[in-house]
Amino acid sequence: MSGRTPRTYWAAGTAVLLALLFAAAATVAAANGDPGAPPRTAAPATPGLHSPDAGFARDMAVHHQQAVEMSFIVRDRTQDEAVxxxxxxxxxxxxNQRGMLLGWLDLWGLPKVVADEPPMSWMGASGGQGGHGDHAEHGAARPGALMPGMATKEELALLGSAEGRDAEVLFLQLMTDHHKGGVAMAEGCAQQCVTPVERALAQGMVDAQRSELTLMADMLGKRGAAPRG
Incomplete structure (x- = not known):
């Protein structure tokens, strides 16, 4: 497998880690009266229940969980080293990213599940702290899928029963769809979320997953297949 994918992950992860460390160091320095610390400013408002920040954290945590599940399934269905x-x-x-998203929800004192919140409704919220907002058009999820790009239960079952090349091709096709949905959602947060570290994480997701989309298209081509239409 091309070495660029791990490097992309490290770059995105390092950017987020550095942002977190800088914020923590600045906070401690200010609390200790360090003259070199940045001037104190009002603490940013905690994201609201239906804000883009909270909605993205909830939805992307669910989206990521399925990607982890599919990855574990294919690991046991093929011996191909690249896949x-x-x-x-x-x-x-x-x-790891899912853990960060859920950790922020805990930090903000917000629930991880909101029963009356349609998936991705936050992408139509106004002003970052508003109410439900209108559900913007982001591509409809296929029947049986919770969000755009996500696989259905039937597709997961099919992946779990496939072997060898068939499993590799189906995994790459399903993950390609999954990444496309994830990129669209992460771009929404990068534009609308107001929490700097969350915006940085979202942009890192966009960059890494776009790189992987190119990689997976190449891997499908080597197997005589292509992404689904």
Whole structure:
């Protein structure tokens, strides 16, 4: 597998980590009266229940969970080193990012599930802290799928029963669809979320998953297949 994918993950992860460390260091320095610390400013408002920040954290946590599930499934259905390595990278990266998203919800004192909130409704919210907002058009989810790009239960079952090349091709096609949906959602947060570290994480997702889309198209081509229409 091309080495660019792990490097992309490290770059995105490092950017977020540095942002978090800088914010923490600045906070401690200010609290200790460090003259070199940036001037104190009012703490940013905690994101609202239906804000883009909270909605993205909830929806992307669910989206990532399925990517992790598919990656673990294909790991046991093929011995191809390139596919298994890609699956490991996706599972490891998205599990870690999911933990960050859920951790922010805990930090904000917000629930991880809101019963009356349609998936991705936050992408139509106004002003970052508003109410439900109108559900913008972001491509309809296929019947049986929770969000655009996500696989159905039937597709997951098919992946779990496939072997060898068939499993590799189906995984790459399903993950290609999954990444396209994830990129659209992450772009929404990069534009609308007001929490700097969350925007940075979202942009890192966009960059990494776009790189992987190119990689997976190449891997499908080598197997005589192509992404689904």
């Amino acid at each position: 298994r390595t890609l699956a490991f990278d996706i599972a490891n990266t998205q599990a």
